Amino acid sequence: METPVYDFTQLQDPRDKRLATEHQLLHEFCSKTDKIRYETEGKRMPPEKYLIHYHVKSIVGIEEETRAPVFGEHHIIEISLPKAFPIEGARIYARTDIWHPNIKWSGRYKGRVCGNMESFGKMYTLDLLVRRIGQILQYKNYHADKEISPYPEDFEVADWVIEYAEPSGIFDKAKGLAVDASPLVSLKKEEGTEGEEDFFQEKPRRFSPRESGRKLIVLSPPKMNEKKEEKGPNISIKKK
Numbered sequence: 001m002e003t004p005v006y007d008f009t010q011l012q013d014p015r016d017k018r019l020a021t022e023h024q025l026l027h028e029f030c031s032k033t034d035k036i037r038y039e040t041e042g043k044r045m046p047p048e049k050y051l052i053h054y055h056v057k058s059i060v061g062i063e064e065e066t067r068a069p070v071f072g073e074h075h076i077i078e079i080s081l082p083k084a085f086p087i088e089g090a091r092i093y094a095r096t097d098i099w100h101p102n103i104k105w106s107g108r109y110k111g112r113v114c115g116n117m118e119s120f121g122k123m124y125t126l127d128l129l130v131r132r133i134g135q136i137l138q139y140k141n142y143h144a145d146k147e148i149s150p151y152p153e154d155f156e157v158a159d160w161v162i163e164y165a166e167p168s169g170i171f172d173k174a175k176g177l178a179v180d181a182s183p184l185v186s187l188k189k190e191e192g193t194e195g196e197e198d199f200f201q202e203k204p205r206r207f208s209p210r211e212s213g214r215k216l217i218v219l220s221p222p223k224m225n226e227k228k229e230e231k232g233p234n235i236s237i238k239k240k
Helices: 014-030 126-137 154-167
Strands: 002-007 036-040 047-054 058-062 068-072 075-080 092-095 235-238
Touching: 002 014, 014 036, 014 126, 036 126, 047 126, 075 126
Parallel strands: none
Antiparallel strands: 002 235, 036 047, 047 075, 058 068, 075 092
């Protein structure tokens, strides 16, 4: 994947500057792992839509008679950044089947990922979101209690988790058991606690430059004029 390089002096729209920063942070993160890669969708630069490929063990369904899990190791998640980003959070859908209480399994909104993500964009960046979705797929992080908000996205899967999976020892967050316990990032220094907090119980927090090892740029988006013609910013691409 080619490294994205932007001329920020040519980006007039503050939203474009924010999107360019997100693109660079995501690329930096994916360059440190062989478990996650990304594609951009559409010709717009900086991108508004990504396909994230996860090469981790997760559950893609269950056997109808035995209720035993069926495993897969390649999963695709679509992340779209809306016009009102970062005021409005990302829209996240699984393009491949994922059996998880926080991902809609069937129906009109099949594939919708729910993970207490309302503060994305205001409190943390795209690379951290991609990391946390990976932890959801690995079952390091999930919420299946139908009595506690944020409620599970899919009640059928939530019941399976409580009634079958946890008693069978397939995974159990309270006991530290995951479907895939391997680290998402191979570099040990990158696998700290800052990416491992409970995504469904703890509110996301702002990462300071000292904690993240990078400068975090937070820009408020301008009021968008839907009738205004979008002009692509000037960018250049260089190979590593």
